[in-house]
Amino acid sequence: MGTAMGGPTRLAPVDDVGHEASPGRLMVILVCDLVVVIGALMAPSPVTVAGVVALVAVAVAASSRRTQGPTRGMTSLAFGLTVLVFSGFGLPIAVEPETSMLVLSVLAYPFLGLAFSEQLARHRRMRETDLLVEAGLLGAAAALVVQALVEWRVPVIDGAWTPTAVSLAAVIAGLDVSLAVIAGRALPERSARQAPVMLFAIAAVLMVTMHVASTMKMALGLPLGRLDGLAALPMLAFAAAAVLDVVKPPTKRVVFDMHRFSPTHAMVVGLSVLAAPAVLSMQVLSGVTVSATVAVGAASSAVVLAWYVVTLLRERAASEHRATHDDLTDLPNRVLFLDRLGQAIAHAERHHGPVGVLYLDLDRFKDVNDTLGHEAGDQLLQITAKRLLECARDEDTVARLAGDEFAILLPYLNSADDVLRIAERVLEVLDEPAAVGGERVRSKGSVGVAVYPQDGTTAVELMTAADSAMYRAKDHGGASVGVFSSELYRHAATRLEIENALVAGLERAELVLHYQPIIDARSGRIAGAEALVRWQHPTRGLLSPADFIPVAEQSDLIAAIGRQVLRDACGELARWAVAGFGDRFISVNVSGRQFQTDIVSDVTSALRETGVDSRRLLLELTESTAVDDLNCVAERLHELRDLGVSAAIDDFGTGYCGLQYLGDLPISTLKLDRSFVQSMTPSAAAIVAATIAMAHSLGLTLVAEGVETKEQQRFLERSGCDRMQGYHIGRPMPGDDLLARLRDEAARSEPPAPVVLDEQGRPITAR
Numbered sequence: 001m002g003t004a005m006g007g008p009t010r011l012a013p014v015d016d017v018g019h020e021a022s023p024g025r026l027m028v029i030l031v032c033d034l035v036v037v038i039g040a041l042m043a044p045s046p047v048t049v050a051g052v053v054a055l056v057a058v059a060v061a062a063s064s065r066r067t068q069g070p071t072r073g074m075t076s077l078a079f080g081l082t083v084l085v086f087s088g089f090g091l092p093i094a095v096e097p098e099t100s101m102l103v104l105s106v107l108a109y110p111f112l113g114l115a116f117s118e119q120l121a122r123h124r125r126m127r128e129t130d131l132l133v134e135a136g137l138l139g140a141a142a143a144l145v146v147q148a149l150v151e152w153r154v155p156v157i158d159g160a161w162t163p164t165a166v167s168l169a170a171v172i173a174g175l176d177v178s179l180a181v182i183a184g185r186a187l188p189e190r191s192a193r194q195a196p197v198m199l200f201a202i203a204a205v206l207m208v209t210m211h212v213a214s215t216m217k218m219a220l221g222l223p224l225g226r227l228d229g230l231a232a233l234p235m236l237a238f239a240a241a242a243v244l245d246v247v248k249p250p251t252k253r254v255v256f257d258m259h260r261f262s263p264t265h266a267m268v269v270g271l272s273v274l275a276a277p278a279v280l281s282m283q284v285l286s287g288v289t290v291s292a293t294v295a296v297g298a299a300s301s302a303v304v305l306a307w308y309v310v311t312l313l314r315e316r317a318a319s320e321h322r323a324t325h326d327d328l329t330d331l332p333n334r335v336l337f338l339d340r341l342g343q344a345i346a347h348a349e350r351h352h353g354p355v356g357v358l359y360l361d362l363d364r365f366k367d368v369n370d371t372l373g374h375e376a377g378d379q380l381l382q383i384t385a386k387r388l389l390e391c392a393r394d395e396d397t398v399a400r401l402a403g404d405e406f407a408i409l410l411p412y413l414n415s416a417d418d419v420l421r422i423a424e425r426v427l428e429v430l431d432e433p434a435a436v437g438g439e440r441v442r443s444k445g446s447v448g449v450a451v452y453p454q455d456g457t458t459a460v461e462l463m464t465a466a467d468s469a470m471y472r473a474k475d476h477g478g479a480s481v482g483v484f485s486s487e488l489y490r491h492a493a494t495r496l497e498i499e500n501a502l503v504a505g506l507e508r509a510e511l512v513l514h515y516q517p518i519i520d521a522r523s524g525r526i527a528g529a530e531a532l533v534r535w536q537h538p539t540r541g542l543l544s545p546a547d548f549i550p551v552a553e554q555s556d557l558i559a560a561i562g563r564q565v566l567r568d569a570c571g572e573l574a575r576w577a578v579a580g581f582g583d584r585f586i587s588v589n590v591s592g593r594q595f596q597t598d599i600v601s602d603v604t605s606a607l608r609e610t611g612v613d614s615r616r617l618l619l620e621l622t623e624s625t626a627v628d629d630l631n632c633v634a635e636r637l638h639e640l641r642d643l644g645v646s647a648a649i650d651d652f653g654t655g656y657c658g659l660q661y662l663g664d665l666p667i668s669t670l671k672l673d674r675s676f677v678q679s680m681t682p683s684a685a686a687i688v689a690a691t692i693a694m695a696h697s698l699g700l701t702l703v704a705e706g707v708e709t710k711e712q713q714r715f716l717e718r719s720g721c722d723r724m725q726g727y728h729i730g731r732p733m734p735g736d737d738l739l740a741r742l743r744d745e746a747a748r749s750e751p752p753a754p755v756v757l758d759e760q761g762r763p764i765t766a767r
Contacts, residue, residue, distance in 0.1 A: 051085030057239035080111030143174030329385035337399035344411035356410035356419035359466035376437030514732035528585035614644035674706020
C-alpha cells in the first residue's frame, strides 16, 4: 500500500476537506459506480454485485449533507474498491491463477492507504513515522511467512501457482496486514458503531487473501463460487461502514502525539523484524532451499529498521538541540549554560583556577522594537549573537538567556584580571553600529562581571552575582562594566526584599499620598499642591519615595504605582471641589515608564471615575524623560492636552532639556530645580532671573522649588516668579491637613462682618 510501503508520508490536514472540490470528487465516485455497474452486467458474480452495493453506499454517503461533501479519503476509497472489484480480490477467474489479476489487486492498496491516512490525520494517536514503520514491518513479516508457507509446507497442485503469482499473493497478504494496522490507528475511538464494521471489512479482505495465497481453496476443496461469495463479505462491510458515515470528517481535530517509544510498540516492531530471520532459520534447519523472496524480504526489513533507528536518533538529537538552544540565535540557552558553568566550576575547583561569567543586557533594546519593529529587534539580537561569538574564545560559551540578555562563560583563565579585559572587548563590540530595519543603530550594552570563587561557588550564585553587577552598570547610565562585590550582593538582596514587600503593599493599599502646597507668589494663597507618594510600611513606618521608587522603576512596578497615584490624586481633587476649592490644582509626577505604557488611558480612567475637571490636573515629567523619547512623549502630551490636562517640566535646569525641546513639547509650566533657589549666589540669582524671564517670554508659568527661607521667597517675588513651593511654604502633609489649611486660609481672607449699632449708636454684641 502507498503509505505503509514507501508512499507519501505527509498526512492530509483537516483543512483539506473543502466544498470547492466536492463536485469533482463526487463525479469521480459516480464514475466508479458506473464502471462497476457495467462490469457487473458483463460478468456478474458475488464480488461484482457486492462492489456495486458498496460503491453506491459510498456515493450516497458522499452526497449526504452530514458529510458536507465527499472528502479526498472517500474518493480514494471508492477508487480502491473499484480496483478490488475488477481484480476479484486477486482470485483467479479460471481454475489456474492469473498473475495479471494479482497485479491489479496490488494497485488498489495505495488508494485504500490514502483513504485511511486522511482519517489518521484527524485522529492521530501516535507519530506518523512510528505508525508507518510498524505497519510496514508487520506487513513485510506477514508476507514472508505466507511466502514460506506456500513454498515450504503447502504442495503446489498441478503447477497452478507460478513463483510470480505466489510472490504477488504474499505481497497482497502483507498489504492487507499493513492496511489493518493503519485503519486500526485511524478509526476514532468514539465511533463505537462504525469502527467494528470497518475493521471487520479489512479482516475479511485479509482472510480472503490468505485463502488465495496459501491455496487453501484447493486443500479444502472449496469451489470457486463459494470463495467469491466469501470475498463479497468485505465489500458489503465497506458498504455498511459508508452508510454509517465512518469516513465523515470530525468537527474537531483530536491529536494524540506519542513521543515516547512505548514497550508495546517496541515488542511489535521487534517481533516483526525477527520474523524474517526466524523463517530463514527454519528453512535452513529443515534443509529447504532459501527462496530469493524471503532473503530479499529479510534484507528489506533490516534496511527499514536501520532507517527507522537512524530517524529516531536524528529526531532525538534535534529535540535535544531545541531543548538546549535558543531558536532565534541558535546559541545555548540558560539550561545548557548553567550545565556548562557547573562543569567549569568543578574543573576550576580541582585545578584551583578562576572562572568568569559575563552577564550582558542591551541598552534601550525596547526602543528598537518600538520604533523599527520586532523583526528589526530580532535582527539586532542575531547580529549581537554573531559578534559575541566572534570575540569569544573557542573554549568560551556564549548563551542567550532571555529577551535581550546574554551571558558568556569564561573557563580556563590564568587570572581574574582576564575577565575585565574580555568585558571591555565585549563593550567595544556592542558599541559598533548595526544595520537593522533599514537603519543604523548602536545597541550598546551593560555588562556585569562575576568571578569564581570570590563572587560565588555555585552556578546559581555566580549568575546572581553577575546579574546584580549588570544592574549596577545600568544604574550608572549603561554602556559600562559592573563588577560584583559583597556590598552589591547586600544591595541586591535588599532590593529584592523591598520589591516583594512593595507588591504586597500595593495589594494592601499601603501607599498613601501627601500633598505639598504650592502658593501664588502675588497673592500668597495656595494655588494647588504636588502629590507625593509615601509608603506606610507595616514595620518600618512611613517611608519616603527615595526608599522604594528606585526599586519600583527597576522592577516595572512604577506603572502600577503611577496609576494608583493618579486615581488617588483625582479623588482628592473631587474632595476639594465638594469643599468649595474646585479652582485649585494638583500636580502628579509621572515616570518615563508610564509614557511607554498607555498613560492617556490611565488618565482618562482616573478622570472618569472621579468626575473632576481635567484642567485641575497637572502632570510633571523630568527633563530626561522628555528627551529620551521626545516624539513619543510629545505625542502623548498632545493627546493629554486635548483632554484638558496640562503638563510641566520638573527639576528644570539639571537635565538635557534645551530651548529647542521646549518648543516641541506642549507644556504649560516649568518647575525650577531647588539647587538654583537654595544657592543664592550672584550667578545662581542671575540664572533664576533669566529662567523666569525666558519662561514668561514662552508663555509658561514658572514654579520655584525648594523655597526654605523668607529671603528666598522675597527674592523670587521681586524676580517675578509665578508660584513657589518648599518647606518654608509648607511641608508635605496628609490630604485632611491640607484641606483644613485651605479652609483656614479661606476663613482668614473673608471680609469682616458688618457692625450693627443700636439706637444710641453703640455696637450690638451677640449674646
